[in-house]
Amino acid sequence: MKPASASPPRRFGLSRADRVGWIITIVLCISLVIGWTVVKRQRQAAERDWSVHSLKSLGLVLQEFAAEHGCYPDESTAPAVKTATGTDLDLSGSTSNRLFRQLIASGLKSERPFFSKFGGSRKPDNLFENDATALAPGECGYWYLTSDGSGQWGPEAVLAMTPLLKGSTRFDPEPLGGMAVILYQSNAARVLPIQRDGQVLSPLTGKSLLDPQDPCWHGHPPVIHECE
Numbered sequence: 001m002k003p004a005s006a007s008p009p010r011r012f013g014l015s016r017a018d019r020v021g022w023i024i025t026i027v028l029c030i031s032l033v034i035g036w037t038v039v040k041r042q043r044q045a046a047e048r049d050w051s052v053h054s055l056k057s058l059g060l061v062l063q064e065f066a067a068e069h070g071c072y073p074d075e076s077t078a079p080a081v082k083t084a085t086g087t088d089l090d091l092s093g094s095t096s097n098r099l100f101r102q103l104i105a106s107g108l109k110s111e112r113p114f115f116s117k118f119g120g121s122r123k124p125d126n127l128f129e130n131d132a133t134a135l136a137p138g139e140c141g142y143w144y145l146t147s148d149g150s151g152q153w154g155p156e157a158v159l160a161m162t163p164l165l166k167g168s169t170r171f172d173p174e175p176l177g178g179m180a181v182i183l184y185q186s187n188a189a190r191v192l193p194i195q196r197d198g199q200v201l202s203p204l205t206g207k208s209l210l211d212p213q214d215p216c217w218h219g220h221p222p223v224i225h226e227c228e
Contacts, residue, residue: 044177051116051162051181052189055142058113059159059187061103072159073102074146081105090131096144096160096225097135104128104135116141117175118163118227137228142183145222155186157216158209161200169210169224170198182209 066072069080078091078099087105092098100114111124111134118141128134142160147153160183163172171180171194180200183189192200192209199208207214212221 044175044179047117048176048179048181048191051141051176052191054113054115055160055162055181055183055189056187058142059183059189061108061113062159063187065103065106068106072146073099075099078102088130089128089134094223094225095140095228096142097137097140097228099144099146099225100140101128101134111135111139114140114142116162116181119166119172119175121175135228140227143227144225146225147220148223153185153218153220154216155184156204157185157218158222159183159185161209164226165198166226168198171200173198 062072069077071077073081075092075094081087081102082091082105085105085107089101089105090098091101091105097114104111111126111128114135115121115124120138121141122138124135124139125133142162143164144160145158161171162181163175164170165172173179173194178194179191180194181189181191182200190203192203194200199210201207202209202214202216204216205214210222210224
């Protein structure tokens with residue numbers, strides 16, 4: 001009687017079929033990760049494109065407002081806007097949501113130009129007839145910069161920007177793929193990289209855009225109005 005032949009040794013304790021199964025699983029996992037990364041980058045690029053487009057639209061509306069009222073909307077213009085328009089909206093407050101309500105009261109019939117993705121954002125519902133719905137928290141995605149009233153800025157100064165971290169002057173790299181979208185007084189909108197420390201540098205001076213010593217502020221640093 002012949003002795004039973006010994007089965008071939010298994011590498012790492014796995015049969016050939018097991019090894020093939022593991023390889024297929026690893027390849028599938030890598031493919032899913034790559035696919036998810038590509039989709040995420042495409043979505044972030046689309047969000048950036050939207051932010052550039054909507055910021056330029058918002059910039060035009062702000063310029064029209066300034067031509068009529070002598071300055072961009074701030075707390076000082078709220079009483080005049082309320083009197084001129086007869087709006088029932090509450091225009092008090094210093095957040096960008098509240099200040100931009102003056103643009104809606106002045107005739108802008110859409111919330112879409114105010115939207116950009118940031119932590120806590122939500123798509124605007126285009127309902128702005130009352131205080132509960134007009135630029136409700138999350139519907140405005142732009143941090144808005146105004147002067148303290150003691151001086152005038154040049155066209156290279158920043159007017160609005162996104163996305164920042166709430167309660168901070170640091171930019172958030174997550175929503176727009178490590179990039180920030182900046183609107184200047186000239187109504188130019190630029191996409192700029194966010195540095196590791198959360199700052200965005202001026203292409204002209206290399207300083208932080210929000211550095212109060214940057215020449216663009218002409219010695220009058222901005223008041224930054226945060227989104228709700």
